[in-house]
Amino acid sequence: MASLTAILPKSSIFKIAIDGPAASGKSTTARHVAHRLGFTYIDSGAMYRAITLKALRRNIQFESPSEMPHIINLANTSKIHFATTTPIGGSGNDNTPQTIVYLDDEDVSADIRTMNVSRNVSFVAALPEVRKAMLAKQRRYANSTDIDGVVMDGRDIGTAVLPDAQVKIFLTAITNVRAMRRYEQLKKKEKELVVYEEILRDIEKRDKADLERKVSPLRKAIDAVVLDTTTLSLSEIVGKIIEMTNNMKSDAVQLSGINSSLNESTIQTQI
Numbered sequence: 001m002a003s004l005t006a007i008l009p010k011s012s013i014f015k016i017a018i019d020g021p022a023a024s025g026k027s028t029t030a031r032h033v034a035h036r037l038g039f040t041y042i043d044s045g046a047m048y049r050a051i052t053l054k055a056l057r058r059n060i061q062f063e064s065p066s067e068m069p070h071i072i073n074l075a076n077t078s079k080i081h082f083a084t085t086t087p088i089g090g091s092g093n094d095n096t097p098q099t100i101v102y103l104d105d106e107d108v109s110a111d112i113r114t115m116n117v118s119r120n121v122s123f124v125a126a127l128p129e130v131r132k133a134m135l136a137k138q139r140r141y142a143n144s145t146d147i148d149g150v151v152m153d154g155r156d157i158g159t160a161v162l163p164d165a166q167v168k169i170f171l172t173a174i175t176n177v178r179a180m181r182r183y184e185q186l187k188k189k190e191k192e193l194v195v196y197e198e199i200l201r202d203i204e205k206r207d208k209a210d211l212e213r214k215v216s217p218l219r220k221a222i223d224a225v226v227l228d229t230t231t232l233s234l235s236e237i238v239g240k241i242i243e244m245t246n247n248m249k250s251d252a253v254q255l256s257g258i259n260s261s262l263n264e265s266t267i268q269t270q271i
C-alpha cells in the first residue's frame with residue numbers, strides 16, 4: 001500500500017513545482033498554468049528580489065560580514081504578498097496574467113526586476129537564514145486553506161520547499177536563448193537601458209551562483225520532468241503541464257476509489 005499512498009496527494013491542495021535557471025520561462029509558464037487551473041501562483045524568486053531591493057534601498061553593503069544580520073533581519077520582518085490580475089483578451093504574451101508583488105504593502109513589481117537587483121540577488125539568496133525565513137513564508141502560502149491548488153516557481157521548489165508537490169517540472173533552455181528573451185523582456189519595459197552582453201553575463205553568473213551555493217542549490221528533483229523551452233513554445237509547455245496535472249488528478253481519484261473500496265472490504269471483514 002505504501003506505493004499507492006506515495007502518489008496520492010498528502011493534502012487537498014494540489015501543488016505544482018516549477019524550477020529552472022534564470023529566464024527559462026518559469027514565471028510566464030507558471031502564471032498561465034495557474035490561471036488555466038484556477039490555482040494561486042507564487043513567485044518565490046520575487047521574494048528574494050524584494051529583500052534584495054529593500055537592502056539596496058537601505059544602502060546595506062553586500063558581502064560585508066557585519067551587514068549580514070541586517071539582511072537576515074529584513075528577511076524575517078518584511079511583509080511580502082502577491083496579487084494576480086486577470087488578463088483581458090490580447091494575444092501571445094499580452095494575455096499573460098500579471099503578478100503584483102507587494103513589499104510592506106508597496107507595489108514593487110517593477111523595481112525588483114532591475115539589473116541592480118538581479119546583480120545582487122544571488123548573494124542574498126545564498127544566506128541560509130534568509131532562505132529559512134523565505135521557506136517558512138513559501139510553505140505558509142502554499143498551505144493556505146482557501147485555495148485549491150498552487151503553482152510555485154523558483155530554484156528549490158521541487159527539492160526543498162514543496163517536496164510533496166504532485167507535479168514537478170524542471171524548465172531549461174540554452175543560455176543565449178534565455179539571455180535574448182530576458183533582453184527583449186526588459187527592453188519592452190523601458191525601465192532602464194539594457195545591453196544584451198550585460199544580461200548574458202548576469203545570467204551566466206547567477207546560474208553559477210545558484211548551482212554552486214551550499215544551501216538549496218538549483219537542482220532537478222529526481223521525480224521532476226525536464227521540459228526544454230529552447231524548442232517548445234509557451235503554449236506547448238503550458239499544455240504539457242496541464243495534461244500532466246489532469247492525468248495526475250484522475251490517477252489520484254481512481255486510486256482513492258480503490259483505497260475506499262479496500263477500506264470498505266476491510267470493514268466488512270472486521271464485522
Ligand SMILES: Nc1ncnc2c1ncn2[C@@H]1O[C@H](COP(=O)(O)OP(=O)(O)O)[C@@H](O)[C@H]1O
Pocket residue numbers: 020021022023024025026027028029093181182184185229232233234235237
Ligand atoms: N517557451 C517559451 N518560448 C519562448 N519564449 C518564452 C517561453 N517561455 C517564456 N518565454 C518568454 O521568455 C521571457 C522570460 O520568461 P520568464 O517567465 O520571465 O522566465 P523566468 O521566470 O524563468 O525567469 C519572457 O518574455 C517570456 O514571455
Ligand SMILES: Nc1ccn([C@H]2C[C@H](O)[C@@H](COP(=O)(O)OP(=O)(O)O)O2)c(=O)n1
Pocket residue numbers: 021022023024044045046048049121122125126153154155156157206210
Ligand atoms: N526558490 C528560489 C527562487 C529564486 N532564487 C534566487 C536565485 C535567482 O537568481 C534569484 C531571482 O529569482 P527569479 O526567479 O526572479 O530570477 P529569474 O526570473 O529567473 O531571473 O533568486 C532562489 O535562490 N531560490
